[in-house]
Amino acid sequence: MKKSLFTLTVFALLSSCSSGENSNETLEEKIEDMIPKSDQEPCDFLSKEEVIETFDIEDGIEITQNSSYGVCSFSWEVASEKASEEESINSILEAARSGNISSAVSQISKGSYSVGLNFSTLNSKSKEEARQGYERIIQRLTEGIKVSKETVKDKMEEMGLDGDAADKYLTDENLTYKNDQWEEVYGIGEAATWSSKTSQLTVLSGIDVFFLTVKAGDKEKSLEMARKLAIEVIDNL
Known part of the structure; x- marks a missing residue:
């Protein structure tokens, strides 16, 4: 804690x-x-039902929804994808030998899915202002923020x-918080950028900039789900 x-x-x-x-x-x-925080309440733009439909979540799986720190989040477990106790122990031992902690974390978190939506605090009044703010966000994170x-x-x-x-x-x-692992994603809003480091999709749509953090197993599936959810959010704006 x-x-x-x-x-x-x-x-x-x-x-x-x-x-x-x-x-x-x-x-x-x-x-x-x-x-x-943004003037928008994130949970007004993405519902539990939309998450269930997008991920095709089976009946009986418990989904936890929270709204705190300006983020609307959903999380659930997929038992069939969870690593076994033996696999988890082996990954921890291997991480201890190799120093590759991220690999162990990835293995242990298998089957743990989550979605988080939050909006930027730009409060732009025009599309041009929003575009400038979006580009500034990407630039600041790429260059690094130091405290x-x-x-x-x-x-x-x-x-x-x-x-x-x-x-x-x-x-x-x-x-220094730095994120230089970006790739442009086309076909979503005016512009969108995916970070494999944080598993986050940053989207510019009209005068809004929002962030979707999706963890759904591997990078490809996480990005695919983030794209689908982004379209849902844009439709709700």
Whole structure:
């Protein structure tokens, strides 16, 4: 839990937003206030029924829906695709030998599906303004966004967390979030870009920019599902 809150704190800092001043707020509420949100409510543009239809989810599979931190999310498990205990253990041992942690994570998370939708906070008034904002988002992430360790520690202490805990997660004096694994996707809105690193589709449609994070097994299936869901979202705008 502490690590997830730390991650959300860093995310809020990367979003360049300040926290609220209400001392009666819970830690989660403070983080919620820190994260910039769009005027749109994401769950108004993507329903559980649309997710079920797109993925052809079988009856009886429990789907968890949440709306927090400006994201509408859905998650479920596909038992037939889950790795066996032996496969999971072997992947962990192999990761320990090779240092390839991502491979182990991929193996262990097999059968765990999720979808997340959120909108940018650009609030563009014209298509041209939205286009410029979309291109700026891609450029900033490609070049990298940098936050100092001291800034993270100060913000954590402001929120009632142990600032020194940042030393456990940040080994460098500066945290840089960089995503340079992009590919253009055609046929969706005015423009769309897929990141295999984050499994996220960034879409420009009219004056809106939205993000679909889809994890559905391998990259090809995740992208295919993200494309279909993006069309659903655009139809609902």
